[in-house]
Amino acid sequence: MTPILVYGFPSGSSMGLVAALEWLGKPYRLCRVDMFGEMRDPAYAKLNPRIETPALIADKGQIVTETMAIAAWLEARDAERRISFDPLSRDADRMHQLMAFVNTGFTGAFGPLWAAMEMDVPEPAVQAAWQKLGIEGVLDRHDKLEGLIESGPYLMGDRPTLADGILVGVARWLEFHQVAEVARWPKISAIRQVLEADPAVVFATGLENGEQLTGNGCCQGHVALADVIEQYGV
Ligand SMILES: N[C@@H](CCC(=O)N[C@@H](CS)C(=O)NCC(=O)O)C(=O)O
Missing domain, CATH: 3.40.30.10 (Glutaredoxin)
Structure with a gap:
Protein backbone atom coordinates (compact mmCIF):
# COMPACT_ATOMS: atom_id res chain seq x y z
CA MET A 1 0.00 0.00 0.00
CA ILE A 83 17.40 12.59 0.85
CA SER A 84 20.13 10.45 2.39
CA PHE A 85 23.53 8.90 1.69
CA ASP A 86 25.10 5.47 1.31
CA PRO A 87 24.54 4.04 4.82
CA LEU A 88 28.21 3.05 5.11
CA SER A 89 29.50 6.50 4.16
CA ARG A 90 30.84 9.26 6.39
CA ASP A 91 28.12 11.51 5.01
CA ALA A 92 25.51 9.11 6.42
CA ASP A 93 27.19 9.22 9.84
CA ARG A 94 27.17 12.99 9.74
CA MET A 95 23.54 13.16 8.64
CA HIS A 96 22.54 10.84 11.50
CA GLN A 97 24.48 13.03 13.93
CA LEU A 98 22.67 16.16 12.75
CA MET A 99 19.27 14.44 12.77
CA ALA A 100 19.82 13.13 16.28
CA PHE A 101 20.95 16.49 17.61
CA VAL A 102 18.01 18.33 16.05
CA ASN A 103 15.46 15.72 17.17
CA THR A 104 16.75 15.53 20.75
CA GLY A 105 18.51 18.53 22.32
CA PHE A 106 17.39 21.13 19.80
CA THR A 107 13.72 20.11 19.72
CA GLY A 108 13.59 19.25 23.41
CA ALA A 109 14.83 22.71 24.36
CA PHE A 110 11.47 24.10 23.30
CA GLY A 111 9.64 21.74 25.69
CA PRO A 112 9.44 24.13 28.68
CA LEU A 113 8.14 26.90 26.39
CA TRP A 114 5.34 24.66 25.09
CA ALA A 115 4.57 23.50 28.62
CA ALA A 116 4.37 27.09 29.88
CA MET A 117 2.10 28.07 27.01
CA GLU A 118 -0.22 25.07 27.28
CA MET A 119 -0.59 24.95 31.06
CA ASP A 120 -4.23 24.05 31.82
CA VAL A 121 -4.47 26.08 35.01
CA PRO A 122 -1.99 28.97 34.64
CA GLU A 123 0.58 29.35 37.42
CA PRO A 124 2.55 32.51 36.58
CA ALA A 125 5.58 31.74 38.77
CA VAL A 126 5.93 28.25 37.29
CA GLN A 127 5.38 29.58 33.77
CA ALA A 128 8.04 32.25 34.26
CA ALA A 129 10.54 29.63 35.47
CA TRP A 130 9.77 27.33 32.53
CA GLN A 131 10.05 30.22 30.10
CA LYS A 132 13.46 31.14 31.49
CA LEU A 133 14.61 27.54 31.23
CA GLY A 134 13.18 27.27 27.70
CA ILE A 135 14.76 30.48 26.44
CA GLU A 136 18.18 29.57 27.85
CA GLY A 137 17.95 26.09 26.37
CA VAL A 138 16.82 27.23 22.95
CA LEU A 139 19.59 29.85 22.75
CA ASP A 140 22.18 27.30 23.81
CA ARG A 141 21.01 24.64 21.36
CA HIS A 142 21.03 27.21 18.55
CA ASP A 143 24.61 28.15 19.48
CA LYS A 144 25.56 24.47 19.41
CA LEU A 145 23.82 23.82 16.08
CA GLU A 146 25.51 26.88 14.58
CA GLY A 147 28.80 25.34 15.70
CA LEU A 148 27.95 21.99 14.09
CA ILE A 149 27.19 23.44 10.65
CA GLU A 150 30.12 23.49 8.25
CA SER A 151 28.75 25.34 5.22
CA GLY A 152 25.43 25.87 3.48
CA PRO A 153 23.22 25.95 1.60
CA TYR A 154 21.79 22.99 3.60
CA LEU A 155 22.68 21.41 6.93
CA MET A 156 25.12 19.34 4.89
CA GLY A 157 25.84 18.94 1.21
CA ASP A 158 24.22 20.64 -1.75
CA ARG A 159 20.70 19.17 -1.55
CA PRO A 160 18.12 18.91 1.20
CA THR A 161 18.32 15.73 3.27
CA LEU A 162 16.36 14.14 6.09
CA ALA A 163 18.36 16.31 8.49
CA ASP A 164 16.90 19.44 6.87
CA GLY A 165 13.43 17.92 6.99
CA ILE A 166 13.75 17.32 10.71
CA LEU A 167 15.07 20.86 11.25
CA VAL A 168 12.60 22.85 9.19
CA GLY A 169 9.42 21.89 11.05
CA VAL A 170 10.94 22.77 14.42
CA ALA A 171 13.21 25.74 13.67
CA ARG A 172 10.27 28.12 13.18
CA TRP A 173 9.32 27.67 16.85
CA LEU A 174 12.09 30.21 17.56
CA GLU A 175 9.81 32.96 16.23
CA PHE A 176 6.61 31.35 17.49
CA HIS A 177 7.90 31.58 21.05
CA GLN A 178 9.63 34.93 20.37
CA VAL A 179 12.93 33.69 21.74
CA ALA A 180 15.31 35.61 19.47
CA GLU A 181 15.95 36.78 15.91
CA VAL A 182 17.34 33.96 13.79
CA ALA A 183 19.84 36.45 12.29
CA ARG A 184 21.80 35.95 15.52
CA TRP A 185 22.99 32.64 13.98
CA PRO A 186 24.12 33.43 10.40
CA LYS A 187 24.50 29.79 9.25
CA ILE A 188 21.15 28.65 10.64
CA SER A 189 19.54 31.79 9.25
CA ALA A 190 20.90 31.17 5.75
CA ILE A 191 19.83 27.51 5.78
CA ARG A 192 16.35 28.39 7.00
CA GLN A 193 15.95 30.95 4.24
CA VAL A 194 16.83 28.35 1.60
CA LEU A 195 14.61 25.69 3.17
CA GLU A 196 11.61 27.94 3.77
CA ALA A 197 11.65 29.00 0.09
CA ASP A 198 11.94 25.37 -1.09
CA PRO A 199 8.82 24.28 -3.04
N1 LIG B 1 9.54 11.94 20.22
C1 LIG B 1 8.52 12.30 19.29
C2 LIG B 1 7.98 13.66 19.67
C3 LIG B 1 6.89 14.13 18.75
C4 LIG B 1 6.23 15.39 19.26
O1 LIG B 1 6.65 15.98 20.27
N2 LIG B 1 5.18 15.80 18.57
C5 LIG B 1 4.43 16.94 19.00
C6 LIG B 1 4.07 17.82 17.83
S1 LIG B 1 5.46 18.51 17.06
C7 LIG B 1 3.16 16.49 19.62
O2 LIG B 1 2.46 15.68 19.06
N3 LIG B 1 2.90 16.98 20.82
C8 LIG B 1 1.73 16.62 21.57
C9 LIG B 1 0.93 17.75 22.00
O3 LIG B 1 1.04 18.82 21.39
O4 LIG B 1 0.15 17.58 22.91
C10 LIG B 1 9.07 12.31 17.88
O5 LIG B 1 10.26 12.62 17.70
O6 LIG B 1 8.33 11.98 16.95
Missing part, protein backbone atom coordinates in the same frame (compact mmCIF):
# COMPACT_ATOMS: atom_id res chain seq x y z
CA THR A 2 0.99 3.62 -0.41
CA PRO A 3 2.28 4.88 2.95
CA ILE A 4 0.32 7.50 4.86
CA LEU A 5 2.02 10.15 6.97
CA VAL A 6 -0.14 11.38 9.83
CA TYR A 7 0.97 14.98 10.41
CA GLY A 8 -0.12 17.50 13.02
CA PHE A 9 -1.15 21.11 12.85
CA PRO A 10 -0.66 23.87 13.91
CA SER A 11 3.10 24.25 13.61
CA GLY A 12 3.95 20.55 13.89
CA SER A 13 7.44 19.16 13.60
CA SER A 14 5.95 16.69 11.12
CA MET A 15 5.71 19.41 8.47
CA GLY A 16 9.35 18.68 7.69
CA LEU A 17 8.61 15.00 7.02
CA VAL A 18 5.97 16.04 4.49
CA ALA A 19 8.68 18.07 2.74
CA ALA A 20 11.03 15.06 2.95
CA LEU A 21 8.39 12.87 1.27
CA GLU A 22 8.23 15.38 -1.56
CA TRP A 23 12.02 15.37 -1.88
CA LEU A 24 12.04 11.55 -1.79
CA GLY A 25 9.87 11.48 -4.88
CA LYS A 26 7.84 8.32 -4.19
CA PRO A 27 4.03 8.08 -3.91
CA TYR A 28 2.58 8.81 -0.49
CA ARG A 29 -0.63 9.93 1.18
CA LEU A 30 -1.30 12.20 4.11
CA CYS A 31 -3.61 12.43 7.07
CA ARG A 32 -4.03 15.85 8.70
CA VAL A 33 -4.58 16.00 12.45
CA ASP A 34 -5.60 18.93 14.63
CA MET A 35 -3.28 18.49 17.60
CA PHE A 36 -5.44 20.60 19.90
CA GLY A 37 -8.64 18.84 18.86
CA GLU A 38 -8.93 15.41 17.26
CA MET A 39 -5.55 14.23 18.57
CA ARG A 40 -7.05 14.52 22.09
CA ASP A 41 -9.81 12.06 21.23
CA PRO A 42 -9.11 8.71 22.95
CA ALA A 43 -9.33 6.97 19.58
CA TYR A 44 -6.09 8.64 18.47
CA ALA A 45 -4.21 6.46 20.96
CA LYS A 46 -4.80 3.55 18.55
CA LEU A 47 -2.25 5.21 16.25
CA ASN A 48 0.12 6.49 18.92
CA PRO A 49 -0.50 5.78 22.62
CA ARG A 50 1.78 8.70 23.48
CA ILE A 51 -0.69 11.06 21.73
CA GLU A 52 1.82 12.67 19.41
CA THR A 53 2.38 13.27 15.74
CA PRO A 54 3.98 12.26 13.42
CA ALA A 55 2.97 8.66 12.73
CA LEU A 56 3.54 6.72 9.55
CA ILE A 57 1.22 4.00 8.28
CA ALA A 58 3.85 2.07 6.39
CA ASP A 59 3.70 -0.21 3.36
CA LYS A 60 2.22 -3.24 5.13
CA GLY A 61 -0.19 -1.19 7.20
CA GLN A 62 2.12 -1.24 10.21
CA ILE A 63 2.33 1.91 12.33
CA VAL A 64 5.74 3.54 12.71
CA THR A 65 5.93 6.31 15.32
CA GLU A 66 8.80 8.59 16.41
CA THR A 67 10.38 10.99 13.95
CA MET A 68 13.73 9.18 13.93
CA ALA A 69 12.07 5.83 13.22
CA ILE A 70 10.04 7.32 10.39
CA ALA A 71 13.16 8.97 8.99
CA ALA A 72 14.99 5.62 9.17
CA TRP A 73 12.10 3.96 7.32
CA LEU A 74 12.33 6.57 4.56
CA GLU A 75 16.12 6.35 4.41
CA ALA A 76 16.00 2.58 3.95
CA ARG A 77 13.76 3.05 0.91
CA ASP A 78 15.73 5.93 -0.58
CA ALA A 79 17.65 3.72 -3.01
CA GLU A 80 18.37 6.68 -5.26
CA ARG A 81 19.83 8.60 -2.33
CA ARG A 82 17.75 11.70 -2.84
CA ALA A 200 8.42 21.15 -0.90
CA VAL A 201 8.46 23.18 2.31
CA VAL A 202 6.11 25.80 0.85
CA PHE A 203 3.79 22.92 -0.09
CA ALA A 204 4.01 21.27 3.34
CA THR A 205 3.44 24.57 5.14
CA GLY A 206 0.47 25.38 2.94
CA LEU A 207 -1.13 21.98 3.66
CA GLU A 208 -0.61 22.53 7.34
CA ASN A 209 -2.48 25.82 6.97
CA GLY A 210 -5.38 24.02 5.29
CA GLU A 211 -4.62 25.06 1.70
CA GLN A 212 -5.55 22.74 -1.18
CA LEU A 213 -2.26 22.10 -3.00
CA THR A 214 -0.87 19.39 -5.27
CA GLY A 215 2.90 19.59 -4.71
CA ASN A 216 5.21 17.77 -7.10
CA GLY A 217 2.69 15.02 -7.89
CA CYS A 218 3.88 12.37 -5.41
CA CYS A 219 1.17 13.14 -2.88
CA GLN A 220 -1.86 11.01 -3.68
CA GLY A 221 -4.17 12.98 -1.44
CA HIS A 222 -5.41 13.01 2.12
CA VAL A 223 -7.12 10.22 4.07
CA ALA A 224 -9.53 11.14 6.88
CA LEU A 225 -8.20 10.47 10.38
CA ALA A 226 -11.26 8.41 11.31
CA ASP A 227 -10.62 6.11 8.33
CA VAL A 228 -6.93 5.74 9.19
CA ILE A 229 -7.77 4.85 12.80
CA GLU A 230 -10.47 2.40 11.79
CA GLN A 231 -8.33 0.64 9.19
CA TYR A 232 -4.88 0.67 10.80
CA GLY A 233 -5.36 1.50 14.47
CA VAL A 234 -4.32 -1.12 17.03
